[in-house]
Amino acid sequence: MNTLGKLLALFIISITTQAQNIIGPQPGYSPEVGTLVSMLNDLSDRVDYTVKDLDTEQLDFLMDDQANRIGSLIMHLAATEAFYQVYTFEHREFNKAEKKQWEDAMNLGDKARKEYQGHDVSYYLDIFKTVRQKTLDLMKEKDDEWLASIPEGYNMNNYWAWFHVMEHQSSHLGQILLIKKRLPKQ
Template sequence: MNLDKLYMIDQVPGFSNQISRLVSMMNYSRWTTLESVKGLSTEQLDFLLDSDSNSIGALLKHIMAVEYAYYLNTIEKRELSEEERQEWGPALELGERGRREIKNNPLEYYIELMNEIREKTLKAFSELTDEWLDEYELEPHLGNSPVNNYFKWFHVFEDEINHRGQIRIIRKRIGNG
């Protein structure tokens, strides 16, 4: 991630024009997410505002799970396998299962996993053309509306931005924000 151009939605070396713009937005979203969790302890990552809330750690893993699921959907053209559902289900679902299963991980665990998934995404993006962004399919969960790859990847980073807002609220409540 080039921090010199952090505030520019611009050409990123190695990517087509429109994919570069998407990558620029994804990079900014990720940078601000990482800044919002900098220095947090495992205890802080596991903190729950109440019995129905999600922890910062669970939200971080959810961000990763969404990117991974959309990677599979748009790049590999498949859904999560049963094994992948076992691994990523708690993060995709959040709620009770997430509270129960996503905890006791240091910040480095989440950052390493985020970087690993993003590297895979960026490698795939570097091999695609702008026309790929326009490819679409009918989405049964959205009333069989057409949904293109551009929208799917916009959703990946807008979901991250949404959860980063939650992370900032939680961080303020634990007194380290």
Template structure:
């Protein structure tokens, strides 16, 4: 059952716990949205779209993975990681053509593996860490809280695309 309350579920500092609650709620809604999809549903393109539901799901996992590397390891992804995630990160024609042939469980497993690492790492950190200032190579400042807010907004945005694709496929 999806919890419709933002609350600290324990093991985290105040703001971190609220962030984790939002991450977990967002994921629960996404999983509810996709739970009954077939491989055909996941691979199908709606007219005029290049992305499939499957490619969008792998993109959600890839964004969380990359933001984990940036915030937890204080580096950019390496060549091996880029090789694994590049197509999902970029989306578009190539993703729509190559990310296919997987069950919904495959995507759930990918999303869960990345999320498990995220939660494990967030448990090691506190509210002060969320607000630590960093700077992109181009001089633009950011903090860890923004990175995880972006993970949320990216998933919510792509879940909207998934819902749109599902409606259009039914027509």
């Protein structure tokens, strides 16, 4: 690698390890995939930062009988990302076992309100981070051509699918922030 290449590599590493609020290519990924990864990671970092200090009672808080618990919403984010993993990387939907594992979290509602309570924050974040790590590992195997491609029989390209994962996380992060503001004062 020439001197300019070494300097560029150091600059990229510096951006990814020291600077905040930077969206762009990441080491180990093609340029567009790396940019997408930086956006995905920014959102997951925001989710983590928002919930990391909540106790079980706060994670279980229910504003009313139609609302979602923060823990359920974190599981919903993990389930949606797990779905898009199989949808974009394997060109399929959940199999029976995956559907059983993720269905309540995907659908939210009464079942999720009952199932996702009584856990500490590490329970939810460990699952969320495990799903994200799998996404990051799978993204390393793909390139910008894959990102722009529209799989046969699909009505979206892979970039749109992962953009949707990000907008979905952003939307539910707003919901989590609202619930957090409504938590009973301790």
